[in-house]
Amino acid sequence: MTALQEVAPREPAAVRREALYFAVRNGKLMAGFGIVLVLLLLGLLGPVLFPGAPNEYGPKPMTPPSGEHWFGTTTFGQDVFLQFVYGLRSTFAVGVIGGGIAAVIGMVVGFVAGYRGGIVDEALNMLTNVILVIPTLAVLLIINAYLGIRSVAVQGLFIGLTQWPWAARAIRAQTFSLRTREFVDLARMSGAGTGRIIAREIAPNMSSYLFMTFILLFGGSVLIASSLDFIGLGPTEGVSLGLMLQNANQWSALQLGLWWWFVPPGAAITAIVGALYVANVGLDEVFNPKLRET
Amino acid sequence: MRRYFGRKLLIYGLTFFVAVTVNWMIPRFMPGDPVASMVARANVTKPEAVEAMRVYYTSLFGLDQPLWQQYVNFWGALVRGDFGVSIWLFPTPVSSVIMAAVPYTLALIVPSVLLSWVVGNQFGAYAARRKLLDNTVLPVGYVLTAMPYMWLAVLLAWAFGVILGWFPVAGGYSFSMRPNWSMPFLLDLLHHWTLPFLSLFLVALGGWAIGMRNMIIYELESDYSNYLSALGAPSRLIRRYAFRNAVLPQITGLALQLGVLVAGALVTEIVFAYPGLGSLILKAIQNKDFFLLQGTFLFIVLGVLIANFIIDIVYVVVDPRTRAGMAGAQA
Numbered sequence: 001m002t003a004l005q006e007v008a009p010r011e012p013a014a015v016r017r018e019a020l021y022f023a024v025r026n027g028k029l030m031a032g033f034g035i036v037l038v039l040l041l042l043g044l045l046g047p048v049l050f051p052g053a054p055n056e057y058g059p060k061p062m063t064p065p066s067g068e069h070w071f072g073t074t075t076f077g078q079d080v081f082l083q084f085v086y087g088l089r090s091t092f093a094v095g096v097i098g099g100g101i102a103a104v105i106g107m108v109v110g111f112v113a114g115y116r117g118g119i120v121d122e123a124l125n126m127l128t129n130v131i132l133v134i135p136t137l138a139v140l141l142i143i144n145a146y147l148g149i150r151s152v153a154v155q156g157l158f159i160g161l162t163q164w165p166w167a168a169r170a171i172r173a174q175t176f177s178l179r180t181r182e183f184v185d186l187a188r189m190s191g192a193g194t195g196r197i198i199a200r201e202i203a204p205n206m207s208s209y210l211f212m213t214f215i216l217l218f219g220g221s222v223l224i225a226s227s228l229d230f231i232g233l234g235p236t237e238g239v240s241l242g243l244m245l246q247n248a249n250q251w252s253a254l255q256l257g258l259w260w261w262f263v264p265p266g267a268a269i270t271a272i273v274g275a276l277y278v279a280n281v282g283l284d285e286v287f288n289p290k291l292r293e294t
Numbered sequence: 295m296r297r298y299f300g301r302k303l304l305i306y307g308l309t310f311f312v313a314v315t316v317n318w319m320i321p322r323f324m325p326g327d328p329v330a331s332m333v334a335r336a337n338v339t340k341p342e343a344v345e346a347m348r349v350y351y352t353s354l355f356g357l358d359q360p361l362w363q364q365y366v367n368f369w370g371a372l373v374r375g376d377f378g379v380s381i382w383l384f385p386t387p388v389s390s391v392i393m394a395a396v397p398y399t400l401a402l403i404v405p406s407v408l409l410s411w412v413v414g415n416q417f418g419a420y421a422a423r424r425k426l427l428d429n430t431v432l433p434v435g436y437v438l439t440a441m442p443y444m445w446l447a448v449l450l451a452w453a454f455g456v457i458l459g460w461f462p463v464a465g466g467y468s469f470s471m472r473p474n475w476s477m478p479f480l481l482d483l484l485h486h487w488t489l490p491f492l493s494l495f496l497v498a499l500g501g502w503a504i505g506m507r508n509m510i511i512y513e514l515e516s517d518y519s520n521y522l523s524a525l526g527a528p529s530r531l532i533r534r535y536a537f538r539n540a541v542l543p544q545i546t547g548l549a550l551q552l553g554v555l556v557a558g559a560l561v562t563e564i565v566f567a568y569p570g571l572g573s574l575i576l577k578a579i580q581n582k583d584f585f586l587l588q589g590t591f592l593f594i595v596l597g598v599l600i601a602n603f604i605i606d607i608v609y610v611v612v613d614p615r616t617r618a619g620m621a622g623a624q625a
Contacts, residue, residue: 126305133309133602135553137560138594139316142587145579146320166550219440226442227561232579245444249565254452254463262452266445274440 019208022286029286032279035271043092046085054082054239065260072260075251083239084264090152090240091222091269097153098221101160103214106167111198113168114175125172132165137227144233152235155228159221167213174209178202208287215280219273226269241265295610302606306599313595317588318368322361377589382581388589391574396593398466399570401487403559406494411548414502419537421503422510431503438500443558447493447565454489461489464567490566494559498551505547509540542613549605552598 023029058077065072071080113124140158144150178184179202187201203210228234229242230249248254248262329351333344352358359367371378377388421431438446455463467473467482513519513536522532563572571590578586 126308129305130309130312132550133305133553133599134313135556135594135598137553137557138591141575141579142317142320142591145582145587146584223440223442224557227444227557230442230444230561231564231576242442245442245448249444249448254448254456257456259452262445262448266442266448269445270437270441272440274436277436277440 019286023282026282026286028278029282032275032277032282035275036279039088039268039272040092042085043088047089050082050085052079052082054078054086062256062258071264072258074247074261075253075256075258080244080260080264083244084241084268087239087241087244087265088268090235090238091225091242091272093152094156094159094225094240095218095222095272097156098159098163098225099214099218101157102163102167102217102221103210105160106164106213106217107171107203107210109164109168110171111175111202112194114172115179115194115198115202117176117179121172124168128165128168128172131162132169136162136224140224140228141231141233144228150233150236152238152240155225155233155235156221159224159228163217163220163224167217170213171206171210174206175202178205208283212280212283215276215283219276222269222273241269298610299606302603306603310595310599313592314369314372315365317591318365321584321588322364372592377592378585380583380586382577382583382586388585391586392571392589392593395570395574398568399559399563399572402490402494402563402568402570403556406491406498406559407548407552407555410495410498411502411544414499415506415541415544417499418503418506418508419510419533419540421507422514423533428507431507435500435504435507438497439504441497442561443493443497444561444565446497447490447562450489450493451565462486463489466569486566486568490562490568493562493565494555497558498555501551502544502547506540506544509543510536513540542609545605545609545612549602552601552605556594556598 055078058073058079060069060073061075061077063069063073069079069081071084073079074083109124109128113121113128136159139162143158144155147154175198184197184201187197192200225234225240226242226245229240230246232246234240234243234246242265244265245262248258248265253259253261329348333347333351375389377392380386380388380391383391417427417431421428451463454460462468462485466486467479468486473479510533514532519532519536522535523529559570560572560575562568563570564576567573571594575587575590577583578590
């Protein structure tokens with residue numbers, strides 16, 4: 001994904017102050033997080049400010065955007081803006097659940113494989129590679145189709161369970177380089193166990209890296225969820241941006257010229273994921289002095 | 295070299311084994327009785343027909359036998375190329391339903407994956423040394439990679455299909471035509487193929503361009519580049535070395551991205567109602583045709599594995615270190 005340099009251990013407080021200094025001056029980071037924040041607030045506050053049932057059929061079908069219906073209405077008279085605002089919520093939820101679970105599994109596998117090495121590493125590496133090669137969407141398809149329980153949480157769970165391998169691989173490589181440093185040796189000599197060394201010595205030294213991994217996993221989860229929704233394996237209750245796209249496609253919004261039905265949800269997904277990627281580049285520059293332009 | 299391929303083959307073998315096992319396990323260990331639900335869905339009213347279907351499905355699944363026997367049978371059928379019978383297109387075997395769809399999917403995926411990789415790498419390499427190009431390639435690249443495949447497909451279909459009317463927005467060929475090898479039919483195929491191809495090509499393009507740009511910048515700042523320029527080597531030569539080094543991770547990236555690219559092709563096909571595997575999966579899900587779903591799943595896994603294997607061979611050809619047998623550690 002992103003080119004990542006090795007992390008050098010330094011005084012944590014000083015690093016934090018310096019990072020903050022460069023963070024607020026980094027245009028990419030601020031713009032990226034700004035866009036995500038605006039959409040997040042819209043998703044969180046929207047349903048509170050505009051209560052109503054997003055899937056309820058209305059009296060005026062197929063109207064273009066107007067003062068009454070900001071994003072127009074669907075062929076069934078549903079308010080597209082309401083669907084959009086509620087859909088944002090499930091998109092963020094899937095990103096947090098899917099990205100979070102994948103990040104946790106990726107960290108555990110990556111840390112253990114990288115720190116322990118030897119046969120443990122061989123076994124975990126083999127597992128990672130096997131799951132890496134299987135096309136995720138195909139597995140999710142058959143699991144979702146059989147299971148039939150489709151809520152945002154379950155969807156996020158399965159996405160998280162299948163998305164961790166590349167994160168595990170990247171974290172393993174980083175751990176590998178940290179394992180032989182003096183401060184880790186020191187901790188080992190003072191009798192600390194594996195879990196403690198990983199949690200106290202290794203993880204804090206790559207916290208910025210872990211955060212960036214989570215951001216990429218978040219974006220990936222959002223994209224996978226939208227594909228699943230589009231195929232018709234989305235949540236059966238409620239709305240999501242992917243489901244809006246599916247409905248628009250299924251009820252020929254294209255041929256009928258209802259562009260306001262399929263433009264907003266796709267644009268929001270693109271904006272969220274794109275802004276996260278750009279913010280990630282910004283973060284990279286903040287944490288890595290070599291990449292700073294000024 | 296032998297070690298490298300030995301490792302790769304082991305991983306592919308294991309992956310295929312896991313995929314088949316998952317495929318076998320899901321209908322058996324998921325909640326609910328697949329046979330009962332399939333009979334119920336078939337909407338048959340005559341009791342003797344219901345009974346016949348129940349017996350048929352039970353023996354198809356081999357559910358009357360012990361578990362290990364079912365597992366062995368599953369593998370046996372697979373080796374014989376027997377994926378069962380489609381429920382949606384009833385007496386047709388799943389394997390022939392899939393075979394009819396595969397050429398369309400391949401015709402979409404192979405050119406779009408290869409072309410986007412080649413063009414993306416070239417763009418990225420140029421962008422790395424031209425400020426103006428860099429400032430356009432980078433933002434456009436990020437927008438393209440962040441786009442869901444089906445959304446770009448929908449936008450293209452809307453712009454070029456509905457508004458401008460240049461290209462058809464659905465199907466693999468016109469309804470008035472029957473598949474044959476005549477010139478008008480091939481042109482018609484190409485006409486229908488353009489938009490789905492374009493949407494797959496564009497989304498993948500952005501990621502490759504960004505990846506290549508970052509790698510080239512990294513390579514141009516590395517010690518060997520500085521050393522070469524200190525020796526007074528022409529910048530053309532340095533760039534050529536940088537490109538050769540930067541392209542290796544991109545080949546690995548291609549292997550890693552294959553699964554995602556295939557998934558993108560599946561949803562794009564659904565947007566354009568293109569008669570490939572993606573549309574087949576949609577129909578299988580809508581009609582609860584689990585045999586068809588399982589068959590396509592295995593087919594996709596097999597396809598991704600074969601493609602990965604080809605990439606591994608290419609990697610050996612391009613990277614001299616692998617030939618020397620040093621890359622055993624990085625599987």
